[in-house]
Amino acid sequence: MIPNPDMDCAVFAGDRLIARGAPRAVLPAMKAASEAGEAVLAFDLATGRTVEFDLRGDLETALGRLPQVLPEAKKGPGRPKLGVTAREVTLLPRHWDWLSSQPGGASATLRKMVETALREAEGPDRIRHAREAAYRFITAMAGDLPNYEEATRMLFAGDRTAFEAAVKDWPEGVRDTALGMAELSGRNAHGR
Structure with a gap:
């Protein structure tokens, strides 16, 4: 990268x-x-x-050689480009009937439904992405360290206490970075 x-x-x-x-x-x-x-x-x-x-x-x-921060594109008068992409959606006739009866029509209703689903999934998706990132990091930096396997299991189990115990003897920078990257709830191994 x-x-x-x-x-x-x-x-x-x-x-x-x-x-x-x-x-x-x-x-x-x-x-x-x-x-x-x-x-x-x-x-x-x-x-x-x-x-x-x-x-x-x-x-x-x-x-x-490092990439520079690009200046923001100049905004002129007129309507902003929304970046809308037209694609085909296949639904049953009753789905089309329901969508067409909604305020704003089918497209607006589908956009609202997708936005709602995105908001609801935001927390779990963020946690999953953070755990995957922590896993990539600890695999590269701690794959040969003691308790690596236990730390990995506890990372994906979401058990912060056990994860901290598994990484406590790792070198300080590796341990602290792994702990900072992991999204763990602090619950114990039994989900309490």
Whole structure:
């Protein structure tokens, strides 16, 4: 994964957390550690995926290769583009009858239904994505550490207490990053 300006990164030299923040902020520490002969890894904290920085050349050259924040598009007069995409939807005749009787018609009703479903799924989806990101991170950084398997099981069980116990002996930066990435409710293994 290539860094983008909005990314929140964590950079490790071995198992030590050496920098955290936007790509422009972490690159100097990453480059210095790499030039000192240390193995460095950077992670996108939102996804748990590794981020590939091009560290060739001096610091200014490496910083110059990072993507820049693009200025917002200038807004002119007129109606904004909504980005609507027309696609075919197959429904039974009774579904079409019901949709056509709704205020605003079929399209507006379907859009409202989709927005409602998206809002209702937001919490569970956010938790699932956070756990998947934490899993990617701990697999890369802690796959050989003690209690890795137990930590993974407790991560997906949502048992914060047991997850904390499983990772307590991990190197500080790895442990703290894993705990920060995991969305855990704090319930025990029996769901209470």
